[in-house]
Amino acid sequence: MTFAIVEPDAQLASREANHRFLNTLTALHGLLRNDFGGFVDPAVRDAVSVFSSRIQAFASVHRTLGEDSGQDRVDAAAHLAKLCAELCAAHLAPRGVRCEFRSDPANLPREVCQKLSLIVVELVTNAAKHAFGGRSGGRVSVSLRRAGDGWICQVADNGSGLGGGGAGDGMKLVRGLAQALGGALLVHSDAGGVIVTLRLADPDA
Incomplete structure (x- = not known):
């Protein structure tokens, strides 16, 4: 006798919604490239490139946090390390800017990790776009560390x-x-430069 493992309706719906959302982001990325990629104006091309990379970064956040959706917690250090590597490749390295990441071990609730990830995406994207004024050799650093009974997430350039x-x-x-x-x-x-510091209470306290 064999038994089939049937997922609860809510979990199936969540997986389907996640899949559809990622498909939407992929389609949006393609449309942006197709509709605006042919412009000759360097300012337009740069804006399209930055926004396209941002879509890809948000898709990466959603994809990573959608993995093992039955789990309520995320290895935030591993996830943010992966995210920073992707942001560096998309935004910083093409401008000659390097990215550094450091973290204490951090196993955080999924919702907290998601919001932290979106904050990091926005701050790194802003630094890439505005901080260096066309010069190369810059640095963006991202860190997540324990601080007493809470956490500090910091993005600096x-x-x-x-x-x-x-x-x-x-x-x-x-x-x-x-x-x-x-x-x-x-x-x-x-x-x-700029230092943005976010202090969080321990979500498990």
């Missing part, structure tokens, strides 16, 4: 600082995600 005061749409998104995590966000900017 050695670029030219925030000329506009950090009030762009990217930072608004980051602040919204930080608020959703119940975290405290600190942004320091000067001529030596």
Whole structure:
């Protein structure tokens, strides 16, 4: 006698929704490249490249966090290391900028890891686009470390600082995600670069 393992309807629906969402992102990436990739204007081509890479990065976040969907927790250190490598290849390396990543061992709830990942995507993308003004040889560092009874996630660059005061749409998104995590966000900017620090309470406390 054989037995078939039947997934609960909710889990099947979740897998199907995940698959459809990834297909949508793939289609959007293709449409963007096809519709705007032929422009000669360097500014348009650069904008298309950055936005296309951002779509790919978000797809990577969703794909990785969609793996083993029955698990409620994620190896955040391994996931963020993979994400930073992908962001570096897509955004930083083509500009001659390197990326460094360090993390303490971190097994975090999936929802927390997802929001942290989106924050890192946005901050690294912003640094690649605005921090270095066309110069090469820059550095973006990402870290996640234990701090007392909580966590600190930090993204820093050695670029030219925030000329506009950090009030762009990217930072608004980051602040919204930080608020959703119940975290405290600190942004320091000067001529030596930008340091964005997110302090989180231990989600298991």
